[in-house]
Every structure is written in C-alpha cells, then in structure tokens.
Amino acid sequence: MDYIRAILDARVYDVAVQTPIDRMVRLSGRLGRDVLLKREDLQPVFSFKIRGAYNRIARLGEGERRAGVICASAGNHAQGVALSATRLGVASVIVMPVTTPPIKIDAVRHFGGEVVLHGDAFDDAYAFARTLGAERGLTFIHPYDDPDVIAGQGTIAVEILQQHAGPIDAVFVPIGGGGLAAGIASYVKYLRPEVKVIGVEPSDAASMKAAIEAGERVILDRVGLFADGVAVRQAGEETFRICRALLDEVVTADTDEICAAVKDVFEDTRILAEPAGALSLAGLKTYAARGRGEGALIAINSGANMNFDRLRHVAERAEIGEAREILLAVTIPETRGSYRRFVELIGGRTITEFNYRAIAGAEAHVFVGLKLSDAKREKAELVARMDERGYRVLDISADETAKLHIRYMVGGRTPGLTDEVVLRCEFPERPGALLEFLDAVGSDWSITLFHYRNHGADYGRVLVGLQVPQDQRTKFQDRLSALGYPYEDETDNPAYGLFLRSS
Template sequence: MHDYVRRILDSAVYEVATETPLERMGMLSERLGRDVFLKREDLLPVFSFKLRGAYNKIAKLSASERQRGVICASAGNHAQGVAYSARRIGVRAIIVMPTTTPSIKVKAVKRLGGEVIIFGDTFDDARLHALDLCKKDNLVFVHPYDDPDVIAGQGTIGVELLRQHSSQLAAIYVPIGGGGLAAGIASYVKFLRPEIRVIGVEPEDAASMKAAIAAGQPVPLDEVGIFADGVAVRQAGDETFRLCSTLLDEVVTVTTDEICAAIKDIFDHTRAISEPAGAVSLAGLRKHVGQLDIPGAAIAISSGANMNFDRLRHVAERAEIGERSEALLGVTIPEKPGSYRSFIRLLGDRAITEFNYRIAPGANAQIFVGVALKAGQAEKQEIIALLRNHALTVVDMTDNELAKLHVRYMVGGRVEGLMDEMLYRFEFPERPGALLRFLEGLHSDWNISLFHYRNHGSDFGRVLAGIQVPRNERPAFEQFLKELGYAHWDETGNPAYGMFLGMN
C-alpha cells in the first residue's frame, strides 16, 4: 500500500486530465434514503477514466521505450486512452480491438491517431494477438489494468474522492473489469480511511474478480457476457487480484436490467448517457446500499460514456424492468367476445405498457402484457393473485430472458381461415382509460384478432389492431372510428401485413 500511495501521488495524470466533479444525485438520494454521489469520469477527454492509467504508464516510459512505440489490447476505452496519450507524448500506438468492440470506440481510436487492428471475438483473443505483435515488433505493451503505473493512474480518483467528500462516507462502489480501477482506488482509500468500504461491482455474466476471490487465484471464466463490454474480462489480473482480494470489502454482481436502470438514473440526473460499463457501479450501489449498516454517503463511479446510439433502444426497453417498475406477464384468457374488456377492467387504472395478442384456434387466447408498477414486487404479486383469483392462468415473465429478448416481438403470425379481418394502426393518447374506451366502443360482433401495443414514453401510444368486421358493417365501423377520435390509418393493404400476418 505504501508503494502504491507513493506511485499515485507521483502520477503524471494531471498533465492531461483535470479533477472530475463529484455530484450529488438528488432524486436517487431521496429514493434510497442516503446521500448518493456520482464521480463524473465520463467528463474526461476520452469520456472514460482509462485516460488516467494509460497516460501515467506512457509518461513513465524511458526515451528508448518511447522510440519503440506502444501496443495495447482493448475493447475501447483503454484504447482511446492509449491513443490520446501516445499522440500527446509523440509515441506510435498500435491498438488491437476485438470484433465485438462498439463502432463508436473504433472510430474514436482512429481519430486519435491509433493504428487499429481488429482481431478476435473477445478481449482475450485481442490481448494474445497484441502480445504476439509486441514480441515480434519489439513494442512496449500497455496493459489495460494489470500494471503498477496503470493502477496508480486510476488510483488518483481515490485522492480526488477523499478531497471532494471530507465528511462521513460509508462506501465507494467501483466497477471491475480486470480490476485496475478498484485496485488503485482501494490502495489509496484504505491507506488513509480504512473505515470506508470499497465495494467492487461486476456484471453477473462477467464476474472474473468474484470468481478469482472465491478460488483464491485468478481463474478464467467459461463464458463472458459482452453487454457491458468495457468490463467484459475473462480473467482478473495477477496484480489486481492481489490488491483487490486484500483491500476490497466485498464484490457484488448486477444483471443487465439493473445496469440499464442505472443508465436511466444517470441520464435523469446528468442528461448524459452512460455506456453499460460506466453504469455498473451505480447499479451495484442501487442494489446493495440498503445492506450497509453504517451511516454516511455512498459514491458510484460513472466510468465511461462511449455508448453506441443503436444500443439505446435495448437499454430503454430493459430499464423499466431493472427498476422493478414493470411486470411482464403471460396470461391465458377465454377466446370469446368481452374477454379483453374484462381483463382490462381487472387491472383497473394501472398503466399497461405492452399488450401483444394474435388470435389462434381453440378455446383460450394467450396474451403477453406489460403492467407499470408503482410499488415494485409487492404490487406485481398482488396483480398476479388478482388475475388468478378470477380463474386466469398467469406466468410471470419479468425475469425470463427469452421472453424479454425475443418472444415479446414474435407474438403473431398467420391464421388459416380468418375472415373479414381489417388491420388498423392507431395512436392512443397515453392516459388512463384510453384502451378501455376503445374496447368498450366496439360492437359485440366485431372481434379483435390481433393487438400489439408498446408504451414508448411519448404522449401517444402506437397500437396495431386486427379487427374482424363483416363487410356490411364497415360503414358502422368507420363511424365508430370517427367518434373515437384517435388518429388511425388503414393498413389492410400494407404488403408487410400481407406477407407476414394476413391470410394465405
């Protein structure tokens, strides 16, 4: 610890970085009943804390080492830190990146002057290739985490935290990939303030440090999830394991949904969009802080904001579940007129976030429904009990990965022998009773044969509905739509309907 404290205080980080803000998260603090602070490492020049360790390592190289050039393997943020630092110091930088690296990070490295080589499906594949090139071309390898100078550079965050929050502090939650950030912060914080708990946080599907601590040594994971690609490391480092196993108070793990909910919290507070790895520590804080038995504030590290725009839809879909503010249910109801109205009435004024249905032969209908929750799991169990008490079969799919990723989008298909079906697209006003008003206005002999609805957080909900209306009743149906007053479009002639949903 003494050696690392000296290295941290002697760091060259502030030649390129400034002290990042520590911000109180007001809404989350009120919700959790404890002051919560966010360390804004996403505000550094490469939008990640990785600049600290990379620059400190390269700045410490001798003149002869700088002439040789540097190489690293990285899923993105370390790569940007190395490329930025090398350009600043005037050193050639080769970056090996796995094929799974988000394109935003690859483009950023190239803009910073790094020579990018795409190789392998995982970080470990890229690392082995980088080590081969390092030996072949006599380059200097800049490890993303398992290097004393890199660890010391990341440890400067610990210095800032203790200076920025001198009052009572209960815990610091730190994301772990290979462990460099956690090792650096813990080395400094535990030296000066050993009573502060330093808690590592990893994704459940990439918990390499937790596995190492359980085994007593670094061990490779059989599989590594890549949603939080910035911390998707198969095996913890030797040096980082030595430090983390001694200095960390605990390592907690979080799910993809919990990470997405944390991204939403960061956005709500900062209007900045964190990458999944950048929100891991806040996800851990949200999950674990209630277990702390000591008073004081809790800090999470917002470690990066290199998010691919095309991932936002997935994050938004999963955030509500991660916050436990939505229940996803598979419900069996009678396939007969009036069943939908009865079902919606049972839910009362609860907001329906999703509703998927396609008619099928038989006495029962299967619907996939999302319901907004105000009281978390207790309310979900109350809803399930209510539906079952009315003789409906209910399957809780809130934590069903297959349902969340795929099945919710696949409810439907063709139905043989379906007559008089019309397909309409609607915009429903997002207010209680909008769906019930639609259902109650339908004539009893107009059968709903398809229904898809998903709340996207706007003023209007987009709905696709198939309705069986006999030809002689079409004028009455048109009058119903006019009186309903909802924006609508007839999609019966749409080729997408004809190819995938309509009759053969």
C-alpha cells in the same frame, strides 16, 4: 506503501483532468441516502482509462519511447493509450476486434493511434497484439494488470477523499480486470480504513467475485457482453492480489439493474453513462436497499462512451430494472367478452405492451407489460386477483428470451411443426456471421424461426429455430460446438411454449 507513493507520484494531469463529484439529488431522495457520483465521464476520452494509460507510457525508457507502444482494446483503453502516446510523442498501435463499432475505431484514429483490426473478440485481439508487439519491438500497455496503470487509476481515490471530507459509508467501483478497484482500494484503505470499498461486476461477468470466493484466479467459461467495458473472463494477477486483500465486498448487477442505473444517471445529470459506467451505481442501489446507514455513498461513473443505437435497448429494460414494470404471460378463456374482462381487471394501470392473437381452441395467451409504482406489492395483488378469476399467470419479467425476442413474435405458430429446436445465440456483428452459422449446421435441418434485433453492440442477439429429429440431436450438437458461437437451448422455455410452439 509502494502503491501509496506511486499513486501520489503518478503523472496523470498532463492530460487527465480532476473530475467533480456530483450529488444525485433525485436518487438521494428516493433512497434516503446521500448519493454522490464521481464524474470520470468528463475526461478527454470520456473515461477514467486515460489516467492509467498516461502514467504507464510517461514512465517508459527512452528506447521504449522510440520503439512505440501497442495495446489490445475495443474501447476506452484504446482511446486512452492513443491520446496518451500522441501527447508524449510516442507511436501507438491499437489492435481492435473486427466487430468493434466504427465510432470507436474513428475515435482511436482521431487521437493518433494506428488501428489494426483482428479477430472477432478481445481474446483474439489480445493474443495478436502480444505477437505483433514482440515482432515489432513495441511495449505492451496492459489495460489493468500493471502497477503503473493501477497507480494511475488510484489518483481517483486521492480526488474523492480531497473533495468529500465528510463521512463516507462506501465507495462503489466497477470491476473488469480490476485495475480501477485495486488503485482506489489501495489509497482509501490506507488513508480512511473505515470507508468500505465495494467492487461491482455484471452478474454474467463476475470474474473477480468468482476468484475471491475460490481463493485463486479462475477463468469464466463465457461472459455477457452488455457491459462490454467490464466483460473480462479472468481477473488480473496483481489486481486480484490487491482486491482480495482490500475490498470489503463484491456485489453484482444484472442487465436490467444496469439499464435502470443508466436512467438514474441521466435523470440527475443529463449525461448518458455507458453500461460499464453505470455499473457501480447499480451496485450502490442494491447495497442501499439493505437498510439505512451513515455517511455518503459514492459511485464511480467510469465512462460515457455509449453507442447511440444501444439506447433503445437500455430504455426498454430500465423500467424492469427499477422494479416499475412487469411482464406477464396470462392464459385466458377464448370466449366472447373474455378479452374485455381481462382488460378491465388490469384497471387503470399503464400498459407498456399488449400482445394478443386469437387462436383455435378454448384458451388464448396474452403477453402483457404493465408499469407499476411498486412492482413487488402490486404484482402480488394483481396476480392474486387473476388467480381468483381462474387465469393462469406466468411471470416472465426475468426471462431473457421473452424480453429479447418472444415479445416481438407473439402469435407466430406453425401448425403441424415437429422436432423444433430453439436456440438463443450471440453472433459477431459483422458481415458473413449468419452465413458461417448456416454453413456450420449445413443443409441437413430446416430453419423454422429466426429473430434478430440490432442492439448497438459488437455482437448480435439471435433467436433461431431448426427442425432437428431426435435421432440427429447429437450430430447437431457437435456442429454447434465446432462453430463456437455462444448459445443457450431455449426449446423448453415456457414463454416459447405459450406463444410460439406448434400445438
């Protein structure tokens, strides 16, 4: 009841707006369910974060207002705090990682916030903001683990139940730290307990799901950064308490499913949701695929602060996320006419990618992408036909290294190369990051492979190969551990073995 009163009494509409619920006509038709989208992308900062930030700052005491506020954020919360504080005549300091894209830094300054850049990641910025706030006597505005912030986010639920009085099967809410889910679940479960409230997290950043399953908050070793707005290693203390009690379920979505949801939002509304904003819709589609049900399915589009440079990556992965594209590695005989026969076998299907290079020997490896109307059914039929022809087929549609790097490097073999180790790494997207990597590993090992593409994020994805003899592997691993960059060893990756490893 305390949260119900706090939500109904929340001060958000001095700066926030009541956002509409749009019916997603195309997606509703495909799923055979009534799919609705709550448009928090239409807020002044293009995100729901303005609600909680304003409600928290509006409730400061007079002395706290004179002193000012501080927060740590690389995106939407930063803009919400900056605009809210400016509207209320309060000075704000926003600590952001040095890897934050300039567009987000400029937005915070535009809304009146003082930007302080510190650290490579959110955890660094958060710790520094806490220290700086204590030194200056500033009030820290938490992005999610605060009752006033939770109550502000809960006003979305009030609007949903006012705007859609008909039957609702479930409301899908993206989860980072859990403030939005806690606020919405508190109100919906009080007023309409029959309505399911389902949290959605990225499969590589599911801190709330892990906490609920463990019965206590856990700290993830690492989180994926594609949906950076919800990339949180540990759920909040208060938000976990509420979500554990009130959420019906937490589902996850991978990068390809999120990209497909971004495309769905664009096709129905012509707006570009950020990955975290489309996350709840990705979870909704997974839920809808379980079978038919009654009532509307409502997803929260939590934000639209999309970096333009990231669109290329989203477009590449959306078809796979929709199960409309497959990637195959096919081994065919290296004989005259085999290339043509393989293309004939593909038939009239749309080829999205085709990488082939003749090599010495009896076999050739082909990297092929195909757009299919029904990937699950057609893939089985196509692979069966290839098996009949004696082709060896490896489905690499879910292979992250193949999708990010190897598809652009097919044919790059080095004859006679031995002891190659291949790593998939994440580098901070700032000058000097590569040099730091080279300094850390030293000059003991030669770099044999390097591939990088900018994906419009605050980190870079890199595939790197080094020639490391077996008796030096322990020393090499120690160097990597000391550096601290996230990485995966891909030396045994089958796609790498087919297309890049020296024979």
